Amino acid sequence: MQIKIINKSGMALPQYETAHAAGMDMRAFVESEIIIKPLQRILIPTGLHIELPVGFEAQIRPRSGLAYKHGISIVNAPGTIDADYRGEIKVLLINLSDTDFVVQNGDRIAQMVIAKHETVQWDSVEELSDTDRGAGGYGHTGK
Numbered sequence: 258m259q260i261k262i263i264n265k266s267g268m269a270l271p272q273y274e275t276a277h278a279a280g281m282d283m284r285a286f287v288e289s290e291i292i293i294k295p296l297q298r299i300l301i302p303t304g305l306h307i308e309l310p311v312g313f314e315a316q317i318r319p320r321s322g323l324a325y326k327h328g329i330s331i332v333n334a335p336g337t338i339d340a341d342y343r344g345e346i347k348v349l350l351i352n353l354s355d356t357d358f359v360v361q362n363g364d365r366i367a368q369m370v371i372a373k374h375e376t377v378q379w380d381s382v383e384e385l386s387d388t389d390r391g392a393g394g395y396g397h398t399g400k
C-alpha cells in the first residue's frame with residue numbers, strides 16, 4: 258500500500274532493511290549532535306510527516322541493537338502515530354545505560370511498523386462469559 262509522506266530531513270525515506278522486515282528504520286533529524294545522559298529522555302525529531310489511511314497506525318519501536326549495546330530505548334514504546342496526525346513524527350528516546358549516548362544527524366534511532374487496528378463500539382453488559390482463566394493473571398499459572 259502507499260502512504261503519503263512529507264520528508265523535511267532531506268535524507269532517505271524510512272526503508273525496510275531486509276526483504277521481509279516488519280519495521281522501517283527511522284533516522285534522527287537534528288542540527289547538531291544530541292547527548293543523552295544516563296536516565297535522560299529526549300524527544301528526537303525525524304523530519305517526517307505522514308498521512309496514514311483510516312484504520313491504520315504507525316508504531317514507533319526501539320531497535321534491539323541500540324537497546325542491547327547502548328541501553329537506548331523508547332519511553333512510550335511502542336509510540337502510536339494516529340491516522341489523523343499531521344505533525345512531525347518524533348521519537349522519545351531514553352538512555353537506560355550508565356554512560357552518555359550521542360545521537361548524530363542521520364543515525365537510525367527507531368523503527369516504524371505500520372499496523373491495522375480496529376475502531377470499536379462498547380457493548381455495556383452486566384456479566385462477561387466464563388473462562389478457565391477467569392480473573393487469573395500476573396503469573397497465576399506459575400513460573
Ligand SMILES: O=c1ccn([C@H]2C[C@H](O)[C@@H](COP(=O)(O)OP(=O)(O)OP(=O)(O)O)O2)c(=O)[nH]1
Pocket residue numbers: 317333335336337338339340342345346347348349
Ligand atoms: O512516539 C510518538 C508518539 C506520538 N507521536 C505523535 C503522533 C500521535 O498521533 C500524537 C499523539 O500521540 P499520543 O496519542 O500518544 O499522545 P497523547 O499523550 O495521548 O496526546 P494527545 O492528547 O495529543 O493525543 O503524537 C509521535 O510523534 N511520536
